[in-house]
Amino acid sequence: MKCFVCGSEMKGYFRKKMLPEMPEWEYVRCENCGLVLCQTVYEMSDREWKQINDGCGEKFGHDEDPDDPRWVERLNCQAKLFAGLADQGVWEPEMRFVDYGCGDGKLADYVQNELNVSKTGMSSSHKLLKYEKFIRPEGENDFLRDEDMKPGSFDMVVSCSVFEHLLGRPDVDEIIGLLNDKGTLCMHTLVCEEVPQDPDWFYLLGGHCTLWTNKSMALLFEQYGFAGCAYHVEGRMWFFFKDRQRFEQLRSKAPSIPGEWVFSDKFVDYWKQKPYR
Numbered sequence: 001m002k003c004f005v006c007g008s009e010m011k012g013y014f015r016k017k018m019l020p021e022m023p024e025w026e027y028v029r030c031e032n033c034g035l036v037l038c039q040t041v042y043e044m045s046d047r048e049w050k051q052i053n054d055g056c057g058e059k060f061g062h063d064e065d066p067d068d069p070r071w072v073e074r075l076n077c078q079a080k081l082f083a084g085l086a087d088q089g090v091w092e093p094e095m096r097f098v099d100y101g102c103g104d105g106k107l108a109d110y111v112q113n114e115l116n117v118s119k120t121g122m123s124s125s126h127k128l129l130k131y132e133k134f135i136r137p138e139g140e141n142d143f144l145r146d147e148d149m150k151p152g153s154f155d156m157v158v159s160c161s162v163f164e165h166l167l168g169r170p171d172v173d174e175i176i177g178l179l180n181d182k183g184t185l186c187m188h189t190l191v192c193e194e195v196p197q198d199p200d201w202f203y204l205l206g207g208h209c210t211l212w213t214n215k216s217m218a219l220l221f222e223q224y225g226f227a228g229c230a231y232h233v234e235g236r237m238w239f240f241f242k243d244r245q246r247f248e249q250l251r252s253k254a255p256s257i258p259g260e261w262v263f264s265d266k267f268v269d270y271w272k273q274k275p276y277r
C-alpha cells in the first residue's frame with residue numbers, strides 16, 4: 001500500500017483487535033511522512049464499512065462521547081473563537097461558511113448563541129451553515145443538501161473531528177475542494193509528531209482510520225496551495241488560508257480574540273511532544 005499523501009511505501013506498524021467477531025485490524029505507517037492508516041478499513045467495501053458503523057451505533061463513529069464534559073468545553077471554546085472572528089471582521093457576514101460533518105449541528109448552534117450575546121451585537125447576519133454527509137438527524141432540519149455542496153462555493157469550511165475518519169485522497173479533495181480560491185479551512189483533528197506504535201493508544205477508536213503527523217499534514221498544506229497557517233491552542237483549531245491577505249488580517253486582529261495563537265507560513269506543527277492531548 002502506498003501513502004496517499006506522499007506516495008511512499010507503507011509498512012505494517014501494529015495490529016489491534018477492534019471487534020470480537022472480526023480478525024485483528026492492520027495499521028500501516030508511511031516510511032517517509034509517518035501517516036498511519038488502518039489498512040483493514042481502507043480495503044473494506046463501502047457496504048461492509050457502513051454495516052460495521054451502523055452496527056456499532058453512535059459511539060463507534062465519534063471520537064468522543066457527547067456527554068464528555070471536555071467535548072462540550074472544547075465546542076464552547078470553538079464557538080467563542082468563531083464569534084471572535086466575526087467581531088474582528090475576519091469572518092464577514094456575506095461569507096458562505098459551512099460546518100462540514102456537523103453531526104447534530106451543535107457547533108453551529110453554539111456559534112449562533114455566542115453571536116447573539118456578543119458585545120457589539122453586529123454579528124446577527126453571520127451564519128454558520130450545517131452539513132452532515134453520514135449521520136443526519138431525522139425529520140425537519142436546516143442542513144444543506146448534497147447538491148448544495150458545490151466545489152469552490154465556500155469562503156470558509158469547518159472540519160471538526162473529520163480528518164481522522166477520511167479514507168484517502170478523494171475524501172480530502174472533496175472537503176478542501178469546497179473552498180474557493182480565497183477560502184479558509186478551519187480544521188480540528190489530532191496531529192502529532194509520531195503516531196505511537198501502540199494498539200492501546202487512546203485515539204485508536206474504530207472510526208479513526210487515518211492518523212495524521214506533522215509531516216503528513218505539512219505536505220498536505222503545501223499540496224493544496226495554502227498561503228498561511230494559524231493555530232488557536234485552546235480551541236485546538238487550525239486555520240489554513242488560501243488568501244495571504246486574510247491570513248495577515250487574522251494575524252493583526254488575533255490579539256483581540258481570546259486565547260493563544262501561533263502563526264506560520266507553513267503548517268503549524270504545534271504538538272511535538274507526548275502526551276499529544
Ligand SMILES: [Zn+2]
Nearest residue numbers: 003006030033
Ligand atoms: Zn507519506
